[in-house]
Amino acid sequence: MRRSLAYWNREFQRIESPILRYGFAVVAVAIALGVAFALQHYQFREVELPVLAVAIAFTTWYAGAGPSVVAVLLSSACFDYFFTEPLYSFNISTRDLPYFLIFVVWAGIVASFSAVRRRVEDSLRQTGDRLQVEVEERARREDEIKSLNRELAKRAAELEASNKELESFAYSVSHDLRAPLRHLAGYSELLQKQAASSLDHKGRRYVQTILASAKRMGNLIDDLLAFSRLGRTETxxxxxxxxxxxxxxxxxxxxxxxxxxxxxxxxxxxxxxxxxxxxxxxxxxxxxxxxxxxxxxxxxxxxxxxxxxxxxxxxxxxxxxxxxxxxxxxxxxxxxxxxxxxxxxxxxxxxxxxxxxxxxxxxxxxxxxxxxxxxxxxxxxxxxxxxxxxxxxxxxx
The missing domain is CATH 3.30.565.10 (Histidine kinase-like ATPase, C-terminal domain)
Structure with missing residues (x-):
């Protein structure tokens, strides 16, 4: 029931059409007038004032300030015409004038309090809507951050695995290259020693180039091994x-x-x-x-x-x-x-x-x-x- 009332409360307060808002004021006063006549028929006395005041309060709450003025005027006219002497006339006797003035003042007070409460509730509702939007936006950003963090953790794990694989690969390749490189350098040195006399200048230069390249490759392998070991060395x-x-x-x-x-x-x-x-x-x-x-x-x-x-x-x-x-x-x-x-x-x-x-x-x-x-x-x-x-x-x- 409470949720239903809250829903219709919001729906009524979303009415933007002037015809519907001012029509709401007329209908509210008409309904209040009918209720007042019914209560008077069943011998309830002096109930017209609170009933019409309730109509004014509802109009102010759901239709706004302009329709509330119309409701006050219509309620005052109906009160004067149907409930103050002389009846069925807009004339007000001296005896009933204070009673009529009290009704007008009371209607104005009810309308003003309803208007203030409506403004406060509108402000609270707007604030609540903004907070709801901010909460939803923050929740969305947090979800995005969590998703990015998960993706980052996944990428970091993949990168770490790739680095370890590369280090292992470099280490293995460097070790596997050492044996053929030693053979290359060793046999080149033997060739230089044993066949130096039979080689011409160009041949000796070729052998020297092979030895220098083997030495350079050995240095590269040593440095590559040292570099790969850095990833596994504890500081x-x-x-x-x-x-x-x-x-x-x-x-x-x-x-x-x-x-x-x-x-x-x-x-x-x-x-x-x-x-x-x-x-x-x-x-x-x-x-x-x-x-x-x-x-x-x-x-x-x-x-x-x-x-x-x-x-x-x-x-x-x-x-x-x-x-x-x-x-x-x-x-x-x-x-x-x-x-x-x-x-x-x-x-x-x-x-x-x-x-x-x-x-x-x-x-x-x-x-x-x-x-x-x-x-x-x-x-x-x-x-x-x-x-x-x-x-x-x-x-x-």
Whole structure:
């Protein structure tokens, strides 16, 4: 019953036609007049006032302000004509004038209260409708977010499985290539030793090319194996003194570059949080690249330092005055087997910077590079500070 009344209440209040609204006022007063006559016939006295007031209240509630005025006027006219002396006349006697005025005032009060309540209910209903729309919209967005999260989790699982398959494939291929490569290099060396006297200059050059290519392929396999092992190696995070790590790397590389004029500039470096062996590999790759690409300079200049300005992370750089690179190809630097220089100019396999990026990403950091052709290059890597490193690297694969 309550739901039915609420339904018809909403349906009546949706009436927009003026004819229906003002017709509702006339019908409501007519019905109230009939009820008043019926009650009067059954000896109920002075009931016309509340009955007509109820008609005015209903008209105000369901039809609005304009029809309520019509209802008040019609009710006043009917009250004067049928219920005040002299009957069946619009004249009002002095004795019945207060009674008539009370009816008019009461009708106005009822109409005003009904109008106020209607406005309040309309406002509440509109607010409820807006809230309902917002709730439905929020529920729809939450469903979309859940669907996207499920799809993202599915894609992440597929990507993780693909990465593991690729790592296993690279590891297996690298192992399978070692045996034939050893045979190739071994028999080439035997041929060089035993048949050197019978080979002409061109033949000896061919054998030397085979040996150099076998050696290069061996280096590629070694680097590929090291790169694939990074995905399976567990990181052991501790406090790492980068200053000490850089000193060790520079000392090791310095022993192999005694015949070169290299000006080292090492600034103050912080203590960070990570796997010491992996971070040392990062420094080795970056410093080795700087040494390699400054070989064309009479005096090589290599600077290692730390940028200031970010309290959440530390950013270390390795800068040199070497061959540099074109910035439009900077996105290729950290790809596997990606090289911007010919092998005849600078040796290498193109895996070192990919290894750097993978290690830094596992530590929750970023890598970037800046440079210009023949003007040197600078490589940057960021690491989280020790106080929030665990939080940032906890979800890093």
């Amino acid at each position: 052991r995070r501790t406090a790492v003194d980068l200053q000490q790590v850089v000193k060790e790397v520079v000392a090791e590389i310095g022993r192999d570059t005694k015949d070169r004029d290299i000006a080292w500039k090492i600034g103050a470096l912080p203590v960070c949080y990570g796997d010491r062996s992996m971070l040392k590999l990062v420094v080795v790759n970056l410093v080795s690249n700087a040494v390699k690409f400054t070989r064309i300079r009479t005096r090589s200049e290599i600077e290692i330092g730390c940028l200031d300005g970010n309290n959440d992370e530390v950013e270390v750089f390795v800068r040199d005055n070497g061959a540099g690179f074109d910035m439009q190809y900077a996105n290729k630097l950290f790809g596997v087997f990606q090289r911007l220089h010919l092998a005849e100019q600078f040796e290498g396999t193109g895996i070192g910077l990919a290894t750097v990026q993978r290690i830094i990403h596992r530590h929750g950091g970023k890598v970037r590079a800046e440079g210009a052709v023949d003007e040197g290059a600078a490589f940057y890597f960021s690491l989280p500070n020790a106080h929030d490193a665990t939080e940032r690297t906890g979800s890093t694969p």
